[in-house]
């Protein structure tokens with residue numbers, strides 16, 4: 001592929017340049033770092049939506065986009081779906097529910113497989129968020145299926161995390177176990193038109209009352225994403241949380257924690273890549289690993305520490 | 316386990332139903348076959364216009380667009396997609412299609428720039444193998 005001047009494409013507002021830059025993020029191409037250095041990196045606020053498949057996350061995001069567009073804000077969505085563990089392929093279908101915004105140049109939707117991100121999902125989405133900010137988006141929404149680790153990774157990136165539930169899909173007790181209430185800034189019981197929604201909300205309320213007192217108490221919002229019912233309340237809850245982050249200093253604390261976390265993640269990723277290269281290139285080291293991964297790891301770490309490999313790790 | 320440091324680029328394909336016909340069983344079967352062959356399929360749903368399909372492909376940085384249509388309007392819809400790709404300077408994106416399309420139209424559409432056309436009854440494996448040839452870099 002020929003070198004493209006992505007920065008120029010960004011400045012020209014060419015969506016293909018943005019799309020390609022996000023692909024580079026997914027491929028962990030170091031060109032992204034140069035690009036971000038050139039563009040500057042304003043960071044738009046990020047709202048994360050997570051929850052079991054089918055709870056209505058994409059439909060809610062669609063309704064939220066409509067709200068923000070009415071206010072003239074430019075909105076980008078990153079929708080993450082898991083890849084097939086067998087083939088690495090994926091069917092990414094979140095756009096289906098967001099068709100109302102097709103051809104609106106103030107809306108950008110990008111589907112991402114979680115392939116190859118293994119724990120690096122937050123790294124990839126954090127970089128994508130910066131690119132979206134540099135491109136001029138005012139709001140970023142991150143949708144992730146709440147299975148396993150991914151909701152924790154969303155919380156690590158989002159300023160406000162919305163946990164979406166729906167009657168009949170994933171019961172409350174199970175979610176407590178998954179620690180999901182701890183990451184929720186706003187709780188949504190969607191599909192309030194269906195039987196069982198009131199009871200689900202009631203159960204949640206009981207659980208929240210049992211949880212340790214915190215400065216911010218996650219509100220429970222009932223919505224019918226399909227009709228837009230409850231969207232006003234959801235938007236108010238999001239605005240209140242944003243206000244709380246700004247007013248209490250919690251926003252700054254979270255930002256700092258995120259940046260430190262990111263630095264540590266980057267070290268992990270770069271070191272891992274360099275280690276794999278070393279193990280491949282150095283037969284002696286490989287054999288050492290065959291006998292004792294611990295001994296090999298210590299050797300690798302000391303070699304990374306003395307510089308020779310360090311430059312390469314960033315290459 | 317591969318010791319490759321960076322993951323290979325997954326080939327991304329936008330699959331879309333264009334036109335007014337309202338069933339998507341066929342295209343969903345294709346989507347699953349492509350997923351199982353290691354592709355990232357972005358499925359955009361029913362009743363897409365050519366402009367919507369191309370816009371989705373640009374936003375998603377897709378290398379290919381797969382169109383499914385059974386409405387009989389292929390001689391207007393498919394050229395409209397090609398035209399939109401030209402307009403947006405994205406003719407490097409490969410277009411293939413599936414549907415009930417007579418032979419003479421197939422020849423004409425290929426002349427216009429459609430890379431391949433699969434008619435009903437074409438084995439799914441044929442689509443997968445054709446894509447593998449077109450995108451040899453995909454991991455298998």
Ligand SMILES: Nc1nc2c(ncn2[C@@H]2O[C@H](COP(=O)(O)OP(=O)(O)O)[C@@H](O)[C@H]2O)c(=O)[nH]1
Pocket residue numbers: 051052053054055056057058059060097190191192193194223224225226227
């Ligand atoms: N009854 C009802 N169905 C809904 C509501 N919101 C979404 N759905 C439906 O639930 C299904 C899954 O929605 P989707 O947004 O794709 O869920 P996601 O997997 O969480 O992103 C779709 O068929 C939606 O039409 C709602 O408020 N009430």
Ligand SMILES: [Mg+2]
Pocket residue numbers: 057058059093094143
């Ligand atoms: Mg979804």
